[in-house]
Amino acid sequence: MNGMNGHGPDISGFSHAKGQYFLREAFKVIFEETICKSTDVNEKVCDWQDPEQLEQLLDLELRDSGESHDQLLSRVHDVAKYSVKTNHPRFFNQLFSGIDYHALAGRLLTETLNTSQYTYEVAPVFVLMEDVVLTKLRSMVGWLSGDGIFCPGGSISNIFGMNVARYHAFPEVKRQGLWALPRLAVFTSQDSHYSVKKAASFLGIGTDNVFLVKTDQSGSMDPEDLEGKIKLARSQGAVPFYVNATSGTTVRGAFDPLDSIADICEKNGLWMHVDAAWGGSVLFSKKHRHLLKGIERANSVTWNPHKMLSTGLQCSVFLVRDTTNLLQKCHSASATYLFQQDKFYDMSLDTGDKTIQCGRKVDCLKLWLMWKAVGTKGLTERVDKAFALTRYLAEEIEKREGFQLLYKPQFVNTCFWYIPPSLRGKENSADYKDRLSQVAPAIKERMIKQGTMMVGYQPLNGQVNFFRMIVISPHISQRDMDFCLDEIERLGKDL
Amino acid sequence: MNGMNGHGPDISGFSHAKGQYFLREAFKVIFEETICKSTDVNEKVCDWQDPEQLEQLLDLELRDSGESHDQLLSRVHDVAKYSVKTNHPRFFNQLFSGIDYHALAGRLLTETLNTSQYTYEVAPVFVLMEDVVLTKLRSMVGWLSGDGIFCPGGSISNIFGMNVARYHAFPEVKRQGLWALPRLAVFTSQDSHYSVKKAASFLGIGTDNVFLVKTDQSGSMDPEDLEGKIKLARSQGAVPFYVNATSGTTVRGAFDPLDSIADICEKNGLWMHVDAAWGGSVLFSKKHRHLLKGIERANSVTWNPHKMLSTGLQCSVFLVRDTTNLLQKCHSASATYLFQQDKFYDMSLDTGDKTIQCGRKVDCLKLWLMWKAVGTKGLTERVDKAFALTRYLAEEIEKREGFQLLYKPQFVNTCFWYIPPSLRGKENSADYKDRLSQVAPAIKERMIKQGTMMVGYQPLNGQVNFFRMIVISPHISQRDMDFCLDEIERLGKDL
Ligand SMILES: Cc1ncc(COP(=O)(O)O)c(C=O)c1O
Ligand SMILES: Cc1ncc(COP(=O)(O)O)c(C=O)c1O
Numbered sequence: 001m002n003g004m005n006g007h008g009p010d011i012s013g014f015s016h017a018k019g020q021y022f023l024r025e026a027f028k029v030i031f032e033e034t035i036c037k038s039t040d041v042n043e044k045v046c047d048w049q050d051p052e053q054l055e056q057l058l059d060l061e062l063r064d065s066g067e068s069h070d071q072l073l074s075r076v077h078d079v080a081k082y083s084v085k086t087n088h089p090r091f092f093n094q095l096f097s098g099i100d101y102h103a104l105a106g107r108l109l110t111e112t113l114n115t116s117q118y119t120y121e122v123a124p125v126f127v128l129m130e131d132v133v134l135t136k137l138r139s140m141v142g143w144l145s146g147d148g149i150f151c152p153g154g155s156i157s158n159i160f161g162m163n164v165a166r167y168h169a170f171p172e173v174k175r176q177g178l179w180a181l182p183r184l185a186v187f188t189s190q191d192s193h194y195s196v197k198k199a200a201s202f203l204g205i206g207t208d209n210v211f212l213v214k215t216d217q218s219g220s221m222d223p224e225d226l227e228g229k230i231k232l233a234r235s236q237g238a239v240p241f242y243v244n245a246t247s248g249t250t251v252r253g254a255f256d257p258l259d260s261i262a263d264i265c266e267k268n269g270l271w272m273h274v275d276a277a278w279g280g281s282v283l284f285s286k287k288h289r290h291l292l293k294g295i296e297r298a299n300s301v302t303w304n305p306h307k308m309l310s311t312g313l314q315c316s317v318f319l320v321r322d323t324t325n326l327l328q329k330c331h332s333a334s335a336t337y338l339f340q341q342d343k344f345y346d347m348s349l350d351t352g353d354k355t356i357q358c359g360r361k362v363d364c365l366k367l368w369l370m371w372k373a374v375g376t377k378g379l380t381e382r383v384d385k386a387f388a389l390t391r392y393l394a395e396e397i398e399k400r401e402g403f404q405l406l407y408k409p410q411f412v413n414t415c416f417w418y419i420p421p422s423l424r425g426k427e428n429s430a431d432y433k434d435r436l437s438q439v440a441p442a443i444k445e446r447m448i449k450q451g452t453m454m455v456g457y458q459p460l461n462g463q464v465n466f467f468r469m470i471v472i473s474p475h476i477s478q479r480d481m482d483f484c485l486d487e488i489e490r491l492g493k494d495l
Numbered sequence: 496m497n498g499m500n501g502h503g504p505d506i507s508g509f510s511h512a513k514g515q516y517f518l519r520e521a522f523k524v525i526f527e528e529t530i531c532k533s534t535d536v537n538e539k540v541c542d543w544q545d546p547e548q549l550e551q552l553l554d555l556e557l558r559d560s561g562e563s564h565d566q567l568l569s570r571v572h573d574v575a576k577y578s579v580k581t582n583h584p585r586f587f588n589q590l591f592s593g594i595d596y597h598a599l600a601g602r603l604l605t606e607t608l609n610t611s612q613y614t615y616e617v618a619p620v621f622v623l624m625e626d627v628v629l630t631k632l633r634s635m636v637g638w639l640s641g642d643g644i645f646c647p648g649g650s651i652s653n654i655f656g657m658n659v660a661r662y663h664a665f666p667e668v669k670r671q672g673l674w675a676l677p678r679l680a681v682f683t684s685q686d687s688h689y690s691v692k693k694a695a696s697f698l699g700i701g702t703d704n705v706f707l708v709k710t711d712q713s714g715s716m717d718p719e720d721l722e723g724k725i726k727l728a729r730s731q732g733a734v735p736f737y738v739n740a741t742s743g744t745t746v747r748g749a750f751d752p753l754d755s756i757a758d759i760c761e762k763n764g765l766w767m768h769v770d771a772a773w774g775g776s777v778l779f780s781k782k783h784r785h786l787l788k789g790i791e792r793a794n795s796v797t798w799n800p801h802k803m804l805s806t807g808l809q810c811s812v813f814l815v816r817d818t819t820n821l822l823q824k825c826h827s828a829s830a831t832y833l834f835q836q837d838k839f840y841d842m843s844l845d846t847g848d849k850t851i852q853c854g855r856k857v858d859c860l861k862l863w864l865m866w867k868a869v870g871t872k873g874l875t876e877r878v879d880k881a882f883a884l885t886r887y888l889a890e891e892i893e894k895r896e897g898f899q900l901l902y903k904p905q906f907v908n909t910c911f912w913y914i915p916p917s918l919r920g921k922e923n924s925a926d927y928k929d930r931l932s933q934v935a936p937a938i939k940e941r942m943i944k945q946g947t948m949m950v951g952y953q954p955l956n957g958q959v960n961f962f963r964m965i966v967i968s969p970h971i972s973q974r975d976m977d978f979c980l981d982e983i984e985r986l987g988k989d990l
Contacts, residue, residue, distance in 0.1 A: 016534055016970065019596030022868075023530070026600035027522060034607040035518070039511055046619075051844060054619055060627040062863070066870035072597065075867055076604055079860065083608050083620045093617060096609070096854070101514030102567065105521035107606040109571055111599065112529040113578045114591070114807045121943065122588060124541075124549055125578045132555040152647035152809075155853045163697060177701025178673040194828040198851045202658060202826075204699025206672025251832050306854070312609045314647075314856050331697075333689040337746050337953035337963070342933075344940040349546060356693045358650045359591070359801070361809050365574065368557070372570055373517075375561035438837075445839040448616065458832035468832070475511065 022069060029076050038085035039099060039475070044451030045091050046084045054082060089476050090453035092484065095250065095278055095307045098473025102373035103311040106366035116359040117150070118338060118352025120345060123362065127349050130364040133371075137303060138319050140283045142296025147327045148319040149354050150363040154277030155195035157302035157318035158244070160327075160355075162186065162199045164300060164320060165242045165271035167330035174330065178204050185233035188244035189213045189221040190461065191254060193275060196244045209238060215461075218407055219254030221245060226264055242271045247292050248279020251460050251468055252406075253413030255279060258294030266297075274298040277316065279411060281308035284376065285383040291410065308386070308412070308472055309379060311366045327354045382474045386412045390471045393481045400485060402493075406466055414469045418443065418488050420495040437464035443492040453487055517564060521571050528575035533582045534594060534970070539946030540586050541579045549577060584971050585948035587979065590745070590773055590802045593968025597868035598806040601861035611854040612645070613833060613847025615840060618857065622844050625859040628866075632798060633814050635778045637791030642822045643814040644849050645858040649772030650690035652797035652813040653739070655822075655850075657681065657694045659795060659815060660737045660766035662825035669825065673699050680728035683739035684708045684716040685956065686747060688770060691739045704733060710956075713902055714749030716740060721759055737766045742787050743774020746955050746963055747901075748908030750774060753789030761792075769793040772811065774906060776803035779871065780878040786905065803881070803907070803967055804874060806861045822849045877969045881907045885966045888976045895980060897988075901961055909964045913938065913983050915990040932959035938987040948982055 037043045049057060058078060067075070085091060087099040120127045134148040151157040166173055170181050178184075184205055188196040190212045200210045211233055214225040230240050243265050245256040258274065265272040274295050276283075280303030283289050295301065299321055306315035320327055332353040339350050352360060371379065390412045397403040397416050402424060406415040418439060426432050440457035447453050456468050469484065532538045544552060553573060562570070580586060582594040615622045629643040646652040661668055665676050673679075679700055683691040685707045695705045706728055709720040725735050738760050740751040753769065760767040769790050771778075775798030778784050790796065794816055801810035815822055827848040834845050847855060866874065885907045892898040892911050897919060901910040913934060921927050935952035942948050951963050964979065 062866045064871045111602040174696045175703045178699040194830040201669045204673040208670045335689040342936045371557045376559045441837045
């Protein structure tokens, strides 16, 4: 049909009609393989192949000539087949999982529209939509005004926090660089995300100037130690300017005490950033949002809907309380080819200069469409369900022989050891920790090779390798929790 | 069908069956609106609405309750309707445009698989695929070894260039920050992309330490002035370490003389980065790749396939020639929860610590699938066709009364003025420039409001507002070029 609508002659491989036919056929394969099958509990989570073998199976090499329609469809099929099914009900490996069909529809629409979110001119719908979504998220934080922007991930949102704080304290840094400034110091808990360190080295502040604050037994920042570390930094001649508090730590799911931290920041004149990349979505829950009490006192917040809300990667926001256009002042370069000052519409709608990016993917639509679909209520229900399932899981772990919780979960991260029969009662033997540390990796290898489930493990603060199970997906149930524990036992009981 | 495959009970709004039904229906709307219609030359490129009006039309507000299936489908429809059609044959406004169906299929597959590109464990296919694609792109640059990573956009790739160069020269910066270093200086041409300045302020180097090198008449860096600026920086006590050369400048499409710049970098011991975000794809063309002669002597390169190759946003690579794992050393934080060192497979496959991101979108698949589909040959043909069409356009401009080229295009950017009859022959009157500067914005307003085409304009280096027409899409023809000139004339002849 497209041959008739006035298109010029096509060059090889670029016919609209053929292209559209391919796209429709590919979508069928994608639908079957990555949606129907990958949400089916009877299918594997992953189809493990050794790297060498997988390379052979996939034939990745790029050649001079193109391939046929059928070959390309089988490529789509194979990519799907050998990829990990993060939509699968037994995928608990990361801080994202599950499928939200409305968000996915938003993603498909984003991809076909393929525009860049920098000016009203090329992204009218998304400029307005981003503003509405940011305003709504800010209102949940407790701010009636402020600013913000979608970023390609929470790490970059966290880097923005540190950069905006630095500019706020020392605006001359933008032009003169750090040489014009005293040595700076930033503070974050030892359990905080590694992006805080990455931010410090990237921004030229250096990881030596990141002071790690102690955490208590559950993984929350110790405010007394924060005060101590601020004094320590000052005694070393550094100038404290930034505290990163975490709402929902990556491994233990702990929440830093925001009110106490805010008191300390106010007293010391420090910028308070809350990394709520993981825990921000708890704000949807009336029952649990007390965990973030005090977040409204922060100066800036990172929040990743692509984690707990399953919008799909990438969906992360950086929010600031400031109302003086700090974000723009800090990041702008005022390129005249993009942000012309003689446009015929309100040029404050060209928000692209608030970021360090130029082209910027549209990340708001998936969240917006999902929200329209289920409403705030639906998202609240989802968050509450994840907490409830986690409680169930923790209780089951406490009941079962051979399973040991590290501590009662505050959030939806459940950290536990599986102790195989051969190690039970041997807690006091010299090699216990050493042997226990080998259990989780061994079970993990087996589960991946069999493809029955995926769950992460890691050591932390002297605790040897333990499982970290993450419960997010609205599509999972107690049965899936039971399965996981049974499966870990099945895979590890001979170790 | 999904009710039977063992899923647990659904909570409201999260049924697989309903969700899949919605997704299928949404895809039909998306296909019709953003693919069929938006590639049809008889449809509008954009359906302009004032912001206030658009806000009302879209009803963006997020509410407590969700909406019905039909309401949501009409939301999908409306978002598509009021968005700019970057796939449209008359969209020449940005450095991206057009549609590649295979790349789009890759994007849809990426979205449904929804994984993060940091470990082999969760992205086995994409870890291997990214490596193959990067290796291939490096080989086109002229490197048989090296390293690289996909980044969320060329600006971030450019920031990586500056950061890796700084780490290479002063590895202590990662821990100690810039205070341990002398004042640094970077060099880039006055026509280079604004991300170089953004990089300098973000990394704490400061825009005052960015020395702008003069360009010649066509917009290429003047190597003599580069040498002069290096001396100037030294005389001011700053330490030069980084030169950003541009292959394909944003506005004029100029190519800096890479061999001369490489000579100067070698002589002075400076890191040479080539920002080929825009022009990198010229390497596909045997006929035109001489424009990038010397690129193999660079230390690092930015290249955005999402621009000239129409892979869709975002698709940008950062390539380094280094073989000592510099990228990893510079950016790593070695998080033990993600990059466990006791995994059962080759852990060098966990490439996620080479970047400052944590979660990272899969950006290689769209490029890979497109390449598989049309082969290197098809991409070569596409690049050559864009050059040929640009030459045609420039010739037409030279022939037409009232049109004036700023200079002969080197690349696929054509910069020209339209001079309405009222201004012809008035070149010497005092207000000529002032009046000419108002022509492009006025025409732009009309074309957007009528929705017939989109093309950008800007002032540069004392030249008042001129049009910058960008020819990329494999689906356009001479007829589209003719149309654009006719249309500009039609819209502007009474000005
Ligand atoms: C020469 C050049 N470099 C870098 C960039 C930045 O690329 P991105 O928009 O992907 O950040 C651009 C964007 O137009 C560009 O033209
Ligand atoms: C607490 C926390 N902050 C920030 C991040 C980084 O987010 P992203 O992966 O989107 O960069 C993570 C990622 O897991 C996290 O857990």
